[in-house]
Amino acid sequence: MAFVKILLLSLPGAYVLVRLSLLSAVSVSPVWQYLVGFLSLLVLQGALYGIYNWLIWPNLTSPLRGLPEPKAPSFWNGHGKEIIACRTGEPQRRWMKEVPNDGLILYRGIMGRERLMPTTPKVLAEVLTSKTYTFVKPRVFQFALARILGNGLLMAEGDEHKRQRKILTPAFHPRHLRSLFPLFWKKAVEMTELITEEINKPGEEDPIVDFNSWGSRCTLDIIGEAAAGIDFKAMSDPNSDMLQVYRKVFQPSDDQIMIAVLNMFMPVWLMKLLPFKGVKDVSKARSIIMKVCQDMIKQKKLQLAEKKQMDSDILSIMIEDGSLSDEEMKNQLMTFMAAGHETTASAVSWSVYELARRPEIAERLRSAIREAIPSLYDSNITMETIESIRYLRNFCNEILRYNPPVSFTIREAATDAVLNGHFVPKNTTVVIAPSAINLSEEFWGPDAGEFNPDRWDREGGNGGATSNYANLTFLMGPRSCIGQKFAMEEFKAVIACLAGQFSFEEKTKDMEISVKGSITQRPMHEGKLPIRTRVVPGW
Numbered sequence: 001m002a003f004v005k006i007l008l009l010s011l012p013g014a015y016v017l018v019r020l021s022l023l024s025a026v027s028v029s030p031v032w033q034y035l036v037g038f039l040s041l042l043v044l045q046g047a048l049y050g051i052y053n054w055l056i057w058p059n060l061t062s063p064l065r066g067l068p069e070p071k072a073p074s075f076w077n078g079h080g081k082e083i084i085a086c087r088t089g090e091p092q093r094r095w096m097k098e099v100p101n102d103g104l105i106l107y108r109g110i111m112g113r114e115r116l117m118p119t120t121p122k123v124l125a126e127v128l129t130s131k132t133y134t135f136v137k138p139r140v141f142q143f144a145l146a147r148i149l150g151n152g153l154l155m156a157e158g159d160e161h162k163r164q165r166k167i168l169t170p171a172f173h174p175r176h177l178r179s180l181f182p183l184f185w186k187k188a189v190e191m192t193e194l195i196t197e198e199i200n201k202p203g204e205e206d207p208i209v210d211f212n213s214w215g216s217r218c219t220l221d222i223i224g225e226a227a228a229g230i231d232f233k234a235m236s237d238p239n240s241d242m243l244q245v246y247r248k249v250f251q252p253s254d255d256q257i258m259i260a261v262l263n264m265f266m267p268v269w270l271m272k273l274l275p276f277k278g279v280k281d282v283s284k285a286r287s288i289i290m291k292v293c294q295d296m297i298k299q300k301k302l303q304l305a306e307k308k309q310m311d312s313d314i315l316s317i318m319i320e321d322g323s324l325s326d327e328e329m330k331n332q333l334m335t336f337m338a339a340g341h342e343t344t345a346s347a348v349s350w351s352v353y354e355l356a357r358r359p360e361i362a363e364r365l366r367s368a369i370r371e372a373i374p375s376l377y378d379s380n381i382t383m384e385t386i387e388s389i390r391y392l393r394n395f396c397n398e399i400l401r402y403n404p405p406v407s408f409t410i411r412e413a414a415t416d417a418v419l420n421g422h423f424v425p426k427n428t429t430v431v432i433a434p435s436a437i438n439l440s441e442e443f444w445g446p447d448a449g450e451f452n453p454d455r456w457d458r459e460g461g462n463g464g465a466t467s468n469y470a471n472l473t474f475l476m477g478p479r480s481c482i483g484q485k486f487a488m489e490e491f492k493a494v495i496a497c498l499a500g501q502f503s504f505e506e507k508t509k510d511m512e513i514s515v516k517g518s519i520t521q522r523p524m525h526e527g528k529l530p531i532r533t534r535v536v537p538g539w
């Protein structure tokens with residue numbers, strides 16, 4: 001870690017300067033001499049480090065120089081300005097088209113930092129599958145993600161990852177998902193009823209509903225019960241504790257860019273001490289989430305010991321398996337709760353947004369749902385009923401392709417490596433971009449950029465994609481999303497209820513939206529997703 005090395009070198013360096021009497025002109029006091037020597041060395045090394053990494057390495061010595069690059073990076077911010085100014089994934093999509101490459105594009109972040117972006121199935125397969133434990137989760141995730149998501153499956157590497165994945169896979173077996181389906185449906189119906197109540201309130205003439213909030217509330221309640229049998233009551237109470245906690249950490253803070261930049265240079269222990277609001281919020285949230293998870297484990301162990309409950313939630317399965325310690329289970333719960341609700345909530349937001357802009361698709365979807373499900377209150381709805389609605393499947397697949405909730409993820413070379421025959425030095429950052437790959441014409445054909453649920457009826461059932469690596473919404477390989485099937489069933493249940501019951505319209509015609517978020521991205525207008533929502537009678 002550069003910052004620590006510089007700090008550690010400055011201490012003995014200052015000692016040597018004082019012992020050689022090189023600082024006697026500064027002050028007679030040895031304390032001042034040490035301080036001035038230490039600070040001067042700190043600044044000097046910092047400047048040399050900056051010059052080397054910013055100017056010399058990328059332009060003169062990096063083995064990556066010469067790889068195809070998009071034009072005109074800024075001196076300060078590389079291609080960052082373009083990335084921030086455009087819609088998520090747009091510049092990367094353009095580069096894939098315009099920059100001739102054989103599977104790798106090099107672009108630049110702040111201070112010329114190199115970012116390698118794989119663009120072909122072959123190179124994606126190398127990073128995500130055959131060399132998955134060489135291209136690991138980057139160190140910056142330790143601060144940015146692990147503090148909220150826990151040190152569970154998402155952060156584990158190598159044999160430890162293999163061990164955890166093996167233990168946790170049974171919890172996501174289709175048989176187990178079938179037993180969780182009634183929970184998905186019950187919660188989706190509850191949300192639909194509560195929204196119906198909200199818009200039917202007397203005097204409510206222009207019923208505007210914030211679906212960013214509802215998506216999070218519903219998916220948080222689902223993951224609480226599915227993971228540990230706990231109802232967070234986020235739907236019935238918009239001020240529920242856990243909802244507030246996650247809202248704070250997932251909403252981008254004003255100081256997040258500063259924190260992200262410092263995170264590149266500073267060790268985690270030092271980051272935690274920074275006096276920024278964003279850092280303090282995360283520390284507070286972390287303590288609350290950890291305490292809730294610890295309590296969940298205690299409570300569940302008691303229930304299981306008394307044999308009062310043999311639940312199908314993920315925690316019960318972990319406890320019964322017995323391979324994970326309490327500390328490990330706490331970390332896994334933290335992972336499932338965070339990874340398992342914001343992602344699906346983002347997909348719900350995108351769905352409602354697209355339905356509001358595409359009334360003909362909304363109508364077709366509603367008819368398909370109502371044909372298979374005669375009423376919202378039908379008590380016979382099973383996973384099979386939902387799976388039988390082809391257009392619902394097509395719509396949900398298309399939402400996830402077109403607006404992947406995790407639009408980017410990052411890997412870092414743990415050792416020197418080779419990608420597509422190019423030498424890749426240790427510590428190189430590799431950017432996997434679902435938001436670019438999922439819309440690439442090369443993989444999906446000339447209509448890749450169109451929102452078209454019918455593409456999922458094409459031969460092969462994969463939307464006409466030319467490769468498994470064309471759809472990276474859940475990633476691929478040994479580190480792909482373990483919750484993919486869980487998420488799909490949950491997502492389809494929620495959309496069946498919402499699209500079956502309501503019609504949607506943007507608050508204002510062609511409402512201006514920005515795509516915001518930290519780990520996941522959502523459409524937002526003035527911090528919300530305000531959608532005019534009406535019950536369509538007859539269901």
Ligand code: HEM
Nearest residue numbers: 153154339340343344405406409474475479481482483487
């Ligand atoms: C639409 C919803 C979801 C999307 C789009 C999604 C997407 C992803 C992606 C892209 C990754 C890989 C991240 C990386 O390695 O950089 C991932 C990993 C993971 N997801 Fe999901 N996810 C969703 C829902 C869920 C749910 C519902 C759960 C749990 C109940 C879950 C649990 C996990 C876990 C534990 C990992 C780490 C897997 C590993 O490293 O072995 N996800 N997810």
